[in-house]
Amino acid sequence: MQESLQNINVQRLRSFSAKDMPVDVLRLDSIHPVVSGNKWFKLQYYLQDAIAQRKNTIATFGGAWSNHIVAAAFAAKASGLQSIGFIRGDQHVARSETLQQAAAYGMKLSFVDRETYRDKASVINAHPDPGIYWIMEGGYGELGSKGAAGILSSADTSSYTHILCAVGTGTMLSGLVRAALPGQNIMGISVLKNNSGIEAAIRSLLGSAQRHQPFSINHDYHFGGYARHPAELIRFMIGLWETEQLPTDIVYTSKLLFAARDLLLKNHFPMRARILLVHSGGLQGNHSLPPGTLPFL
Numbered sequence: 001m002q003e004s005l006q007n008i009n010v011q012r013l014r015s016f017s018a019k020d021m022p023v024d025v026l027r028l029d030s031i032h033p034v035v036s037g038n039k040w041f042k043l044q045y046y047l048q049d050a051i052a053q054r055k056n057t058i059a060t061f062g063g064a065w066s067n068h069i070v071a072a073a074f075a076a077k078a079s080g081l082q083s084i085g086f087i088r089g090d091q092h093v094a095r096s097e098t099l100q101q102a103a104a105y106g107m108k109l110s111f112v113d114r115e116t117y118r119d120k121a122s123v124i125n126a127h128p129d130p131g132i133y134w135i136m137e138g139g140y141g142e143l144g145s146k147g148a149a150g151i152l153s154s155a156d157t158s159s160y161t162h163i164l165c166a167v168g169t170g171t172m173l174s175g176l177v178r179a180a181l182p183g184q185n186i187m188g189i190s191v192l193k194n195n196s197g198i199e200a201a202i203r204s205l206l207g208s209a210q211r212h213q214p215f216s217i218n219h220d221y222h223f224g225g226y227a228r229h230p231a232e233l234i235r236f237m238i239g240l241w242e243t244e245q246l247p248t249d250i251v252y253t254s255k256l257l258f259a260a261r262d263l264l265l266k267n268h269f270p271m272r273a274r275i276l277l278v279h280s281g282g283l284q285g286n287h288s289l290p291p292g293t294l295p296f297l
């Protein structure tokens with residue numbers, strides 16, 4: 001299934017870099033136009049595990065614009081497995097391009113009301129089919145964390161002193177912590193408001209050997225909360241496209257890039273830092289915006 005995926009490259013951000021402080025972006029978004037880079041890495045071991053357990057179907061959860069849902073649909077198809085997506089909301093969300101794409105990859109969509117959605121165990125218990133392999137929302141879990149560790153070997157990342165990524169469930173960040181070399185600082189930008197439990201959630205994803213590895217989470221750049229995208233953020237995304245030809249998404253990577261630029265302006269990083277920003281993909285979610293909002297897509 002790898003042949004449909006493109007290479008991952010590293011892009012120097014001229015407008016962010018200083019002479020003795022390069023700032024690069026790891027373009028996981030370039031692996032596929034629809035499948036979000038980090039979701040692809042996170043799903044790898046779940047799919048292997050499902051096949052090893054002789055399951056024929058994966059089932060998982062997500063919203064109408066979920067990067068995870070569409071990546072899970074694609075990955076299941078590529079692995080010869082069936083897929084079911086339990087979608088938060090009623091049928092009318094089925095018109096989202098994300099869900100149409102997931103359905104085109106063969107995913108069966110099942111709509112659940114918000115209350116039921118919150119109680120994942122009730123959904124799982126209502127489907128006692130032994131052929132189903134369940135994957136948590138967003139790919140959260142230890143196998144997701146192990147998969148995300150592969151992100152740092154997708155290119156030569158050994159020379160960076162600071163590696164930054166966006167944080168939702170924290171699974172990707174925990175994978176970076178697993179794979180980091182001694183002395184590399186892993187820093188997450190939380191895209192959720194009031195996300196104070198995230199550090200503990202990340203620690204619980206790390207194996208006992210890594211439980212005490214340092215990392216940091218910055219909570220200052222959520223822009224009002226998950227998927228909130230005030231005009232200031234949209235303007236920043238347009239500017240970034242114009243100066244660097246770097247497309248970003250409204251939920252994750254725009255907030256990461258904004259945070260990085262702001263922290264650079266505030267001299268947050270030590271002299272001679274070498275900074276890597278993980279562009280985790282997610283561009284398909286921008287289709288939730290009115291047409292013409294962004295100059296790319």
Ligand SMILES: *Cc1c(COP(=O)(O)O)cnc(C)c1O
Nearest residue numbers: 168169170171172252280281282
């Ligand atoms: C899901 C997602 C994230 C967040 O990953 P977590 O492992 O949940 O923290 C970041 N960026 C993109 C594009 C995503 O789709």
